[in-house]
Every structure is written in structure tokens, then in C-alpha cells.
Amino acid sequence: MELRILGCHSATPKPGEFPSSQALSVHNHWLVLDAGEGMQMQLRRYGVKFGRIKHIFITHLHGDHVYGLFGFLSTLRLLDRRTEMHLYGPPPLKRLLDEVFHATQVELTYPLHFHSLDADEPRLILDEKKFTVRSVPLLHRTPTTGFVIREKPAPRKLNPEAIARYPEIGIWAYHNLKDGKDFVRDDGSIIPNEELTLPPPAPRMYAYITDTAFNPAIVPEISGADVLYHEATFAESERHLAEKTGHSTAAQAAEIARMAGVKKLIIGHFSSRYRNLNVLLEEAREIFPETELAHEGKTLIF
């Protein structure tokens, strides 16, 4: 997987800062996670080809996560896109798009399939050949879901040297071997799969969790993620603001990462009050050392 952070600040902009939006590459798909204002410019800036995007996931209907959607979808029609686009988000997003496109006279040249997301329980919302996407209810001031992208286990890898020792194993048998099946000779005797194949790379997993108050209920859904992006709008010194506004502190984000046993935590959605983000980073690292700050243009390959 390859993650590119397009914007990672909360709603009030400072010079050069963009609100929430990310692009995740998984098996030749680019998935877009949230669409803060300026998302299409940021996609261009960080080299994500519009034509490779087929799925957009919106966590919730606050402006800093969705106001970039109109421009992007509208631009695609100017590029004469014909390929279908799939959009996942809260139920009222459909009407919002209809109203905006009606008022601004946008007629799409491509099919836009809207998938309405309920924020009541975790759900499988996309089941592709090589990966899945699940929605995870979060705790915010409006119905909000995070998203978990998980590769499906890859087939086992053939071990050519081992296979060469057995002339009776023809190419016709490779498919079953990759599926993990033992090789059965004509006389019924067995060559165990483990002798003929190597384990595949572990399936990768990414969790995108924003915006939310501290919510341990999500831990089973994000458990073991290679990378967890978790909002950390505030520091513990502003915990009362976090509670009031349905956001997390850096310490709370780190606590979730620790509980879920993820490999790496990226914190983002910073309040504009923090001129120096190190206060957030240090707070999180005390609880979960493998923490990094998000920043625009940050790229992670995992």
C-alpha cells in the first residue's frame, strides 16, 4: 500500500495548510479518503492520476472533509471521464451533491454510484478481488465512520527449487499449490504444501479514523493495522475542548494505537492553535513510541 496525505489540518486554515484528504494506493486502485477543500489541487500536486481513482470515501458531512468533493467530481466531467465512480458517505450526501450540481449546472459524463453509509455498526462496504473496505462507526457530533482497508491474503508463492525435485508436479498443479493445497500423487501419497511453497507476504492493513472522540469500541476493527491514522485535534491540556467538540487528544489517539497493537500511528487533524506540533507528537510518543506527525505530501509505503 502507498499512502499520500493531501491535507491533515482541521477546519481553520493557516497559510499552506489543507483540510482532511488522503489517497491510498492498493493493488492499482487509488482510494480517496475524505475530500477537504483543495483536494483536487493536492491530488495534482502529489501526482495522483485522476483516472486511477474509482472510489471516494467520506467520513462525515463537515465542510473540512467534503467541500473539495464538488470541484473534483465536476472537473472529471471536463476531462470527459466515462468510467464509473463510486462514492461512499452519509445518506444526506446524495441530496447535497444533487443540489450543488443543480445550482452550478454540472452534468456528469460518467456514472456516479452513491453508497449510503449507516454509522450504526461496522460493515463491509467494498469487497474487491484483492482487498476489502469496512466502515467503522465513530463518536463525533454528526454520524461519522472511519474506514479500514485490508488486503486479502495473497496466494502462497511457489518454491521453484523444491518443485523441481518432483518431476510429477506439472504446471497444471500450480494453482492448487498457490491455494495452499497439498500435492496428491497418482498413488495417493502426499507432498505437503509447505514443502513446495513459501508463505505470501502478510496482508497489509490501513485504518483511517477521523473525526472522533476517544472510542475504544473501534479497537477490534483496527487491531493489528500496519498503519493507523488517528485524529489528534488537541493536546491533553485542551481535553475539555476535545470532549466538548467530539475530538481526541494526542494521548487518546496513542492509547487507541496501543490497545489495537498497530505497527505505526500517524496523528493528524491538528487544531490551528498549535504552532509547534511537537507538543502533540511528544504526548503521543509517551504512550505509543511508533507515532509520527502527518504533514501535507507525506508518503508512506508499507
Add this chain to the structure above:
Amino acid sequence: MELRILGCHSATPKPGEFPSSQALSVHNHWLVLDAGEGMQMQLRRYGVKFGRIKHIFITHLHGDHVYGLFGFLSTLRLLDRRTEMHLYGPPPLKRLLDEVFHATQVELTYPLHFHSLDADEPRLILDEKKFTVRSVPLLHRTPTTGFVIREKPAPRKLNPEAIARYPEIGIWAYHNLKDGKDFVRDDGSIIPNEELTLPPPAPRMYAYITDTAFNPAIVPEISGADVLYHEATFAESERHLAEKTGHSTAAQAAEIARMAGVKKLIIGHFSSRYRNLNVLLEEAREIFPETELAHEGKTLIF
């Protein structure tokens, strides 16, 4: 006046390019002209204080002129703005804002006064103490108006040396002198105003004309402008596209500038097809030499 160009490209973005938006400073007001996506980031980047903006003018309801409005108005409430904001635009803009703010749960903390603009004839739409704004109907695919901002004539300047020669002229008379009135002595004799005052600087005038097909009907409204911004989406070689889409060529923009006798022409709203904008610049300069290309961050003081 001070003009800052925040974005000057047409709808399809290239890296680092923003759609139409400008800020114009006139007598301590910042006026915003169009609100393309990313406008609030660009205001921050180019140092325009949000609190100094009280008037926003939208030419028409195409996304590249209005999709930045939602984020900006929404951010102002996060900054706890209390001062009123005046918004001028086509009639359906009101409903569009209502729908967007309803869906994204935006409750403004300040009064937003919407002024509905008809695109049928030129109108005086704002009459401030020191300047006026007029709307000018343009020729586009949807109702569209350009805007002309004009300083009111300033009072004449007192000439202290001349006044010192006449002890009978007290401070009480200065107001009338600034207004251009002659000084009348007690005996009825007259000292002509021109002897006592100097002419004020000529009132400044800015015309913002986008998007439009070639439209000589606007010439009387923009005549004598210090600066004319006129869209030049295409070159003459794409004139058929300009006609089809309700846009102008660089040569047509220059022809309007020439007919209106403006002092300077800035062309913008470039189609993304032109990698090198000099083709547009040279085409315009052949007709109107005092032409410049718009670019993001361009500042003009006049």
C-alpha cells in the same frame, strides 16, 4: 487600490493552479471577487485578513467561481466572527448556500446579507462613502455579471501656502474649499477656489470581467478603467471553442480594452491547454500593448 490575484485559471486544475478569485483593497475595505475552490487558503497565503472582508461578489454559479465560498464562510464562524458579511450573486446562490450549510451543519455566528443580482442591465449594487460597485451583465452560458469598482471623487486638497496669504480665511472655511467652493469675503468679493486648492488625485477604477464571450456592450461601463481584468480563456486559434463555450479569446479581450480606453489590461481564466501562456499574451499585446498575464499572487497597486 490594491489588487491581489488569488487564482486565475479555468476549471481544470494543473499543479499549483487555483480557479478564479481576487481580493481588492479600496479605502480600508477588502472586496472579494469570485470564490474559486481554495480561496480561503489563498487569502491566508497572500496576507488578506479575513476580518477586513465585508463584501463578496460572485459573478456566476459555475463551480470554479463559487466552490470556495462554503469553506470560507464556514471558517469565519469558527473564528467567531460577529461582523456582518455582504454577499452578492445570482439569485439561486441563496438556496445553494442554505442547502450546503444545512447538510454540513454550519450555523453562522454573524449576519450574512445576501444581495440577489439580476444580469439584465448594469446596476449600482453598492454605494459606500468613498466608492461604488456596479454590476455589468456579461454573455456566458448562465446569468453572469462582471463588477466595476469606482472611487468617488476625493475632496480638493487645500494649498497651505496660498491660504496663508489670506488671513481672513479661517479653519471654518476649509470644508467648503475642499468641496470646490470659492471663498466669499464679508464685502462680497471672491477668491476663486482654484487659487486656494489643488485638484485631488483622479478617482481609481477597476473592472472585473469574467466569464464572457466578446461583448462590446460592456464598453461604456468599463470605459477609462485604470485596470481591466478580462477573461482570455482561449487563443484565436481556438475561437470556435470560445464561441461554443461563451468565453473570449486573448485578442477579443484586448479589443475590449482598446475600445474602452483602459490604462492596463490583465488577462486570465486561462484554459489548461496552454502550457506556455505567452501565446495569449502576444496575441493580446498586438492589439493592446499594455497587457499583462495574471498569475497567482500577482499584486497591483494603482
